[in-house]
Amino acid sequence: MIERISVIYGKDIESMTKALLDTDNTASRIESKDAAIVIKPNLVTLSDPSEGATTHIEIVETVIGYLKEHGFSNITIAEGSWVGASTEKCFEKLGYYRLRDQYGVRLVDTKKDKFRKVEPEGIAMEVSETFLNADFFVNIPVLKGHCQTLMTHAMKNLKGCISDKSKRDFHKLGLDKPIAALSTILHPDLVISDGICGDLDFEEGGNPVETDRMMAARNGVILDIYSASLMGYDIEEIGYLREARKMGLFDSAEWEIKELSKPVTHSKVPSRAVKRLETYTAADEACSACYASLIRALKIFIEEGGNPPRTKIAIGQGYRGKHTPIGVGSCCSKADVNAPGCPARTNEILSMLRGLR
Ligand code: SF4
Known part of the structure; x- marks a missing residue:
């Protein structure tokens, strides 16, 4: 069922x-x-x-x-x-x-x-x-x-x-x-x-x-x-x-x-652990559900020994229609490397990060 x-x-x-x-x-x-x-x-x-x-x-x-x-x-x-x-x-x-x-x-x-x-x-x-x-x-x-x-x-x-x-x-x-x-x-x-x-x-x-x-x-x-x-x-x-x-x-x-509704924009001040992971990202009007997926993916990726990309990972509605090297979610579909989804799921972002190794 x-x-x-x-x-x-x-x-x-x-x-x-x-x-x-x-x-x-x-x-x-x-x-x-x-x-x-x-x-x-x-x-x-x-x-x-x-x-x-x-x-x-x-x-x-x-x-x-x-x-x-x-x-x-x-x-x-x-x-x-x-x-x-x-x-x-x-x-x-x-x-x-x-x-x-x-x-x-x-x-x-x-x-x-x-x-x-x-x-x-x-x-x-x-x-x-x-x-x-x-x-x-x-x-x-x-x-x-x-x-x-x-x-x-x-x-x-x-x-x-x-x-x-x-x-x-x-x-x-x-x-x-x-x-x-x-x-x-x-x-x-x-x-x-x-x-x-x-x-x-x-x-x-x-x-x-x-x-x-x-x-x-x-x-x-x-x-x-x-x-x-x-x-x-x-x-x-x-x-x-x-x-x-x-x-x-x-x-x-x-x-x-x-x-029942669409994701909403990220706004909260992050904790210290989340702040550290945010240094690998470049957010512009990112929705919280998408952004949370990216933060969780980065955490798992680093724990399994991965090195986050040197280029910051673009995420958010501010990137719509723009070209970027790496981007998350359908807003960043023009990125060279993209994890699809709206919001993107952590497992999809992880696959993208693992593919960059
Ligand atoms: S892909 Fe969807 S959830 Fe992610 S930032 Fe864009 S509109 Fe928000």
Whole structure:
């Protein structure tokens, strides 16, 4: 089956979230007004969303407002921060107690939840009953880098649905297989991806890359495969996607992209790590999604031992119709060497850089 992935660009997080929900027609998919709806943001640690680690609360708030408007009232926000971090502190400092009080939703720290012992693919784990008992599950991950798994997004965000003991066990088992196994028993009904400014390479944030993109899909595994290509990776490079294929979570990955808007211009002051990579670029009215792809491609290319070209890489709408030696995106189609796309994807830019060696 071909999975529909809706993509929207911009800076107005509320209206972007609303557009994704309307396109998905989410309200009509929930069978009963009493359905137990569970929303899972990423609150891995106490870090402001602008740092690239945690879900923007505006997305969660818009989802709640939308559900309430459509007459749903049995709504729970559930999350368990990583081992060593207090979920309750994250709830407090990141505004989740306000959401609870303002909208009358339930807030569950999964570290303190009841767990059911399950053993998907022969891997023992304790999974939060709140998620296992949900009638409709909305997963709201951040698309960002990860120092061990390279990428963290929809599938890996499910790690917040297990006990701290199981989180430790996952690490002992090398993460990939247990992450994939968890996706055989937890199936979010809707994934809304927060790709506003996910971190370059750490799940705890600190080096956000302004991307200004959100996505929505009903199949988190397929969304992760597509997102991996946005981050510069193919299925074989992401261990938990390799394992997911072995477990039969997909055989062929097919999707159609429904673009709800066009990319918007890059504007944010970069972090130090991103600034270093920017020295290899010459941007002129570059859109943030395209620019983020270039920054991620440069990072991977340098890490694999590549030397960035001496000529700066042109990117942005200011290059339309102009000749340049190297350029990224359809705006730079007149470049001698070009990575196509609007926005260009990290894997396409990486191919271009590797071809220059
Ligand atoms: S190709 Fe041009 S218009 Fe398209 S995303 Fe890139 S910079 Fe923006």
